[in-house]
Amino acid sequence: MIQLLEEPRGVTYQQLISLAFSICDEFILVKRDQIELSGKGEEFLKEIKPYIKEIKKQDHWPGTQLFGLNADVYYLDCKDELQEILLTRADRLYAWMQPELLEDLCFYKNGEEWLITTAHEEMGSINTKESQDILKLREVEDIMMY
Known part of the structure; x- marks a missing residue:
């Protein structure tokens, strides 16, 4: 697992x-019931x-319970x-929060969590052991990880 130390912004x-x-x-995005979306969020x-293929009512998703x-x-x-759309709506990873957007952008590779974010807490991690993925991540400009 590779942790993101600093929020990826701009080009990163x-x-x-x-x-x-x-x-x-x-990938998933989350709309919490208790937070109203703004006009921009709607x-x-x-x-x-x-593009939504499924909506599930859940009390948990990667990084959140x-x-x-x-x-x-x-x-x-x-x-x-x-x-x-994701590239034009935000310019940083932890911008994915209500009310302006949906929350906690997370990506899956073959059904497994790959990129997990908890935007309110400004936490993110990438889960991979695949050397090909790690090599590609190292090419991302200014990404801070360990």
């Missing part, structure tokens, strides 16, 4: 998201709606159109 964020889309096949949700509360977890395939 763009390169990390592009890498995630090239390596992974699915607009974002409408923009991704055609709710107690007595639920959230809508949106499952989406890694498609070029969605990559462009």
Whole structure:
């Protein structure tokens, strides 16, 4: 497991998201029931709606466990159109928070967690043991990891 020490921003964020889309096949975003979306957040949700393949009511997702509360977890395939949306809607990894956006962007590779974020806590990690993934991560400009 490789931990991100500092929040990927700007070019580093763009390169990390592009890498995630090239390596992974699915990602999730979360809408918590107890936090209203702003107008910008509602607009974002409408923009991704055609690409949502499944919505599950859950009390947990990678990096988060709710107690007595639920959230809508949106499952989406890694498609070029969605990559462009993620790159234009945010310029840093921990910007994925309500009310402006959905929360806790996480990527999956073959059903396994690959990139996990908990945006409110500004925490993120990449889970991989594959040398090919690690080599590609080392090419991401200014990424701070161990």
